Amino acid sequence: MAKALVVYYSKTGNTEKMAKIIAQELSSAVNCDIQSVTDIKADDLLNYDAIVVGSPTYYGTMAADIKRLFDESVKFHGSLDGKIGGAFSSSANVGGGNETTILEIINAMLIHGMVVQGDPKGDHYGPVSIGSPDERAQQNCRRFAKRIAKLIKSLAVK
Amino acid sequence: MAKALVVYYSKTGNTEKMAKIIAQELSSAVNCDIQSVTDIKADDLLNYDAIVVGSPTYYGTMAADIKRLFDESVKFHGSLDGKIGGAFSSSANVGGGNETTILEIINAMLIHGMVVQGDPKGDHYGPVSIGSPDERAQQNCRRFAKRIAKLIKSLAVK
Amino acid sequence: MAKALVVYYSKTGNTEKMAKIIAQELSSAVNCDIQSVTDIKADDLLNYDAIVVGSPTYYGTMAADIKRLFDESVKFHGSLDGKIGGAFSSSANVGGGNETTILEIINAMLIHGMVVQGDPKGDHYGPVSIGSPDERAQQNCRRFAKRIAKLIKSLAVK
Amino acid sequence: MAKALVVYYSKTGNTEKMAKIIAQELSSAVNCDIQSVTDIKADDLLNYDAIVVGSPTYYGTMAADIKRLFDESVKFHGSLDGKIGGAFSSSANVGGGNETTILEIINAMLIHGMVVQGDPKGDHYGPVSIGSPDERAQQNCRRFAKRIAKLIKSLAVK
Numbered sequence: 001m002a003k004a005l006v007v008y009y010s011k012t013g014n015t016e017k018m019a020k021i022i023a024q025e026l027s028s029a030v031n032c033d034i035q036s037v038t039d040i041k042a043d044d045l046l047n048y049d050a051i052v053v054g055s056p057t058y059y060g061t062m063a064a065d066i067k068r069l070f071d072e073s074v075k076f077h078g079s080l081d082g083k084i085g086g087a088f089s090s091s092a093n094v095g096g097g098n099e100t101t102i103l104e105i106i107n108a109m110l111i112h113g114m115v116v117q118g119d120p121k122g123d124h125y126g127p128v129s130i131g132s133p134d135e136r137a138q139q140n141c142r143r144f145a146k147r148i149a150k151l152i153k154s155l156a157v158k
Numbered sequence: 159m160a161k162a163l164v165v166y167y168s169k170t171g172n173t174e175k176m177a178k179i180i181a182q183e184l185s186s187a188v189n190c191d192i193q194s195v196t197d198i199k200a201d202d203l204l205n206y207d208a209i210v211v212g213s214p215t216y217y218g219t220m221a222a223d224i225k226r227l228f229d230e231s232v233k234f235h236g237s238l239d240g241k242i243g244g245a246f247s248s249s250a251n252v253g254g255g256n257e258t259t260i261l262e263i264i265n266a267m268l269i270h271g272m273v274v275q276g277d278p279k280g281d282h283y284g285p286v287s288i289g290s291p292d293e294r295a296q297q298n299c300r301r302f303a304k305r306i307a308k309l310i311k312s313l314a315v316k
Numbered sequence: 317m318a319k320a321l322v323v324y325y326s327k328t329g330n331t332e333k334m335a336k337i338i339a340q341e342l343s344s345a346v347n348c349d350i351q352s353v354t355d356i357k358a359d360d361l362l363n364y365d366a367i368v369v370g371s372p373t374y375y376g377t378m379a380a381d382i383k384r385l386f387d388e389s390v391k392f393h394g395s396l397d398g399k400i401g402g403a404f405s406s407s408a409n410v411g412g413g414n415e416t417t418i419l420e421i422i423n424a425m426l427i428h429g430m431v432v433q434g435d436p437k438g439d440h441y442g443p444v445s446i447g448s449p450d451e452r453a454q455q456n457c458r459r460f461a462k463r464i465a466k467l468i469k470s471l472a473v474k
Numbered sequence: 475m476a477k478a479l480v481v482y483y484s485k486t487g488n489t490e491k492m493a494k495i496i497a498q499e500l501s502s503a504v505n506c507d508i509q510s511v512t513d514i515k516a517d518d519l520l521n522y523d524a525i526v527v528g529s530p531t532y533y534g535t536m537a538a539d540i541k542r543l544f545d546e547s548v549k550f551h552g553s554l555d556g557k558i559g560g561a562f563s564s565s566a567n568v569g570g571g572n573e574t575t576i577l578e579i580i581n582a583m584l585i586h587g588m589v590v591q592g593d594p595k596g597d598h599y600g601p602v603s604i605g606s607p608d609e610r611a612q613q614n615c616r617r618f619a620k621r622i623a624k625l626i627k628s629l630a631v632k
Contacts, residue, residue, distance in 0.1 A: 059582035060282065061535060064542035070533045078436045094294075096282055099257035100581055106426075107419070107574055108533035110434025110441055115467070118426025120394045124218065124254055125426055136252075151431070155470055217424035219377060222384035228375045236594045240628075258423055264584075265416055265577070266375035268592025268599055273625070276584025278552045283584055309589070312629055376598065410610075412598055415573035440534065440570055452568075 002152045003047065006034045008054035009065045014090035014132050015054045018141050021133065022052060022088065025145030030152055037065050042072035050084035050152050051114070052145075053105050057089050060097030061104045070108045081113030084155060086148050088141065090129040098128040117151050119144065160310045161205065164192045166212035167223045172248035172290050173212045176299050179291070180210060180246065183303035188310055195223050200230035208242035208310050209272070210303075211263050215247050218255030219262045228266045239271030242313060244306050246299065248287040256286040275309050277302065318468045319363065320400075322350045324370035325381045330406035330448050331370045334457050337449065338368060338404065341461035346468055353381050358388035366400035366468050367430070368461075369421050373405050376413030377420045386424045397429030400471060402464050404457065406445040414444040433467050435460065476626045477521065480508040482528035483539045488564035488606050489528045492615050495607065496526060496562065499619035504626055511539050516546035524558035524626050525588070526619075527579050531563050534571030535578045544582045555587030558629060560622050562615065564603040572602040591625050593618065 006023040010016035016036075023034035030050070045051055055062040062070075073080070087105035091098040102125045106116050118124050122140045129137035164181040168174035174194075181192035188208070203209055213220040231238070245263035249256040260283045264274050276282050280298045287295035322339040326332035332352075339350035346366070361367055371378040378386075389396070403421035407414040418441045422432050434440050438456045445453035480497040484490035490510075497508035504524070519525055529536040536544075547554070561579035565572040576599045580590050592598050596614045603611035 058541075058548070059544045059585050061541065061544075061578050061582060064538050064545045067532075067535065067541045068538035070535075071538045074532070081436050082433075094252055094281070094286060094288065097257065097581065097585055099255065100261065100578070103258070103419075103423070104535050104574070104578055107441070107571065108535060110422075110432070111436065111533050111571055113434050113436035115431060115433045116426070117398075117431045118429050120397050120427065120429035123252070125423070128252060130252065216383075216390070217386045217427050219383065219386075219420050219424060222380050222387045225374075225377065225383045226380035228377075229380045232374070239594050240591075255423065255427055258420070261577075261581070262377050262416070262420055265413065265599070266377065268580075268590070269375050269413055269594065271592050271594035273589060273591045274584070275556075275589045276587050278555050278585065278587035283581070410568055410597070410602060410604065413573065415571065416577065419574070439568070444568060446568065 002030045002049045002156045004030050004032045004050040004052065004152065005048040006032065006052045006054065007037050007040060009037045009056065009063045011056065014129055015056050017133050018088050018090060018127060018129055019054045021138055021141040022145045025142045026149055029149035037069055042069055045073060046076060046079055048083065049156065050148060052086040052148060054088045055101055055105065057091030057096060057098045057101040060100040062101055083114050084148065084151055085109035085114035085116050086126055086144065088127040088144065092131065094130055099125055102126040115155065117147065119147060160188045160207045160314045162188050162190045162208040162210065162310065163206040164190065164210045164212065165195050165198060167195045167214065167221045169214065172287055173214050175291050176246050176248060176285060176287055177212045179296055179299040180303045183300045184307055187307035195227055200227055203231060204234060204237055207314065208306055210244040210306060212246045213259055213263065215249030215254055215256045215259040218258040220259055241272050242306065242309055243267035243272035243274050244284055244302065246285040246302065250289065252288055257283055260284040273313065275305065277305060318346045318365045318472045320346050320348045320366040320368065320468065321364040322348065322368045322370065323353050323356060325353045325372065325379045327372065330445055331372050333449050334404050334406060334443060334445055335370045337454055337457040338461045341458045342465055345465035353385055358385055361389060362392060362395055365472065366464060368402040368464060370404045371417055371421065373407030373412055373414045373417040376416040378417055399430050400464065400467055401425035401430040401432050402442055402460065404443040404460065408447065410446055415441055418442040431471065433463065435463060476504045476523045476630045478504050478506045478524040478526065478626065479522040480506065480526045480528065481511050481514060483511045483530065483537045485530065488603055489530050491607050492562050492564060492601060492603055493528045495612055495615040496619045499616045500623055503623035511543055516543055519547060520550060520553055523630065524622060526560040526622060528562045529575055529579065531565030531570055531572045531575040534574040536575055557588050558622065558625055559583035559588035559590045560600055560618065562601040562618065566605065568604055573599055576600040589629065591621065593621060
């Protein structure tokens with residue numbers, strides 16, 4: 001059975017709430033673990049078919065703790081090639097850098113050779129929450145997780 | 159007296175509303191023109207000390223009509239060096255690409271050698287509106303215009 | 317048999333050269349068409365399983381002719397969901413905006429719900445050429461096409 | 475006299491070489507300090523009129539050590555408003571993420587309200603080096619420093 005990891009950094013709890021919603025939805029379709037970035041090592045990423053990364057929006061890009069995870073992953077560069085990736089972010093404000101945060105995580109995933117998919121209807125690049133996830137953000141998290149699960153299944157049949 | 163241009167493309171009228179608020183506020187501090195991109199030529203950009211560009215969010219980047227203006231400006235490449243730039247965008251949804259739209263316009267301005275400034279309090283990269291500009295978006299447009307005017311004056315004294 | 321389209325805009329011929337190399341390599345694995353953007357309509361995109369878009373680097377983002385293709389595609393928004401995308405660019409200089417050009421095309425594809433993959437070894441986001449494609453750029457174009465073909469096959473089995 | 479800081483992270487020494495060239499050129503025009511990010515605290519940023527940040531390209535964005543500096547700067551958020559910013563990066567390959575690295579640093583600076591300027595002739599967003607800085611990269615570093623110095627003087631006159 002395909003395995004997915006939701007890994008996040010959260011200080012205020014908002015990104016963690018998003019992570020839990022996404023992991024719960026993913027769990028109904030695939031084997032899914034959820035971890036704070038402070039509790040895992042870069043090597044752990046190797047065990048999964050899909051990696052979903054959540055970060056608060058800190059100066060328009062991912063938190064340093066998340067960035068460190070990517071920096072450390074250079075030791076097995078090439079080994080995430082073909083795995084599925086996705087990203088989400090919580091921020092204080094609209095127009096406050098959450099899109100750029102998500103896209104930076106996606107860029108790092110592309111450099112690893114990972115496969116990502118956008119969404120024509122929900123939050124296009126990945127779910128965003130302004131402050132604590134409201135109903136709109138929660139719906140987008142669930143929708144995002146369903147699409148990740150579908151992509152995992154499409155690619156896993158190979 | 160310093161001269162500023164607000165140039166925009168608008169189909170639904172939302173970006174135009176933002177343009178008018180910004181131009182009105184700028185007019186209280188500097189000489190300011192406002193034009194739809196369909197009514198100007200690239201050469202017109204040469205007449206201004208500051209150029210503020212507004213576009214709806216179309217697939218996460220500026221509308222083709224705005225892009226064409228930049229593409230045509232290559233004939234006087236280098237002549238906008240040191241001028242002040244700013245960008246704003248209206249979009250249908252939160253997380254729908256308005257940050258990337260603004261940043262693409264800013265990137266084009268940087269390639270022209272223009273000077274841009276962010277904002278630590280308002281919409282950081284430039285004002286965004288979700289649909290028709292509500293009170294939050296209107297305030298951010300006015301705040302943005304005041305900061306552009308201040309930057310024009312700081313640089314114009316040289 | 318899966319169908320791929322390589323669509324490009326080219327003025328100096330450099331992007332066209334990259335397009336031809338990519339299309340030739342794709343043709344050995346899937347059914348592949350190659351078209352200048354001036355010869356197709358947005359609706360034509362609907363006929364393909366994978367769409368690879370090439371643009372010269374104009375002010376750090378795609379040429380207006382390519383942008384217009386995306387803007388026009390809004391009429392069938394949602395219909396490209398799940399298709400595979402990829403992008404490439406030629407530019408005049410290193411550090412001249414080719415990465416941002418490729419990423420803007422990828423952003424537009426993500427907003428369409430398309431699936432994209434990076435590369436851990438070649439040009440990470442998509443092939444870039446500085447001027448006319450040299451041997452390095454040509455190799456990256458072929459490598460990119462092989463990876464697109466592989467992704468098409470992985471996803472097509474569903 | 476205006477004060478500038480060049481702060482960098484470097485593991486292989488390539489980014490440090492760029493930092494030294496930029497700092498040397500800046501020193502001929504303004505009072506300039508140069509520091510490894512491991513030797514300064516976020517508060518130190520408050521003492522300068524211009525802050526130039528250099529990072530190797532790690533997964534298309536700044537090194538975690540540089541990111542941490544920005545994350546820690548949130549405690550005095552708003553205090554860098556109006557200061558001048560600039561960024562540079564070294565990377566292993568062309569098309570390897572150095573533009574996105576520079577632009578992420580610039581995004582963080584914009585969120586601080588800082589003022590940045592591109593370049594119509596040199597490396598548009600900021601100097602990039604592929605590996606150890608060759609003559610082309612060194613020239614772009616010097617050109618970049620001269621433009622930063624000029625911008626400092628233009629804005630300092632207010």
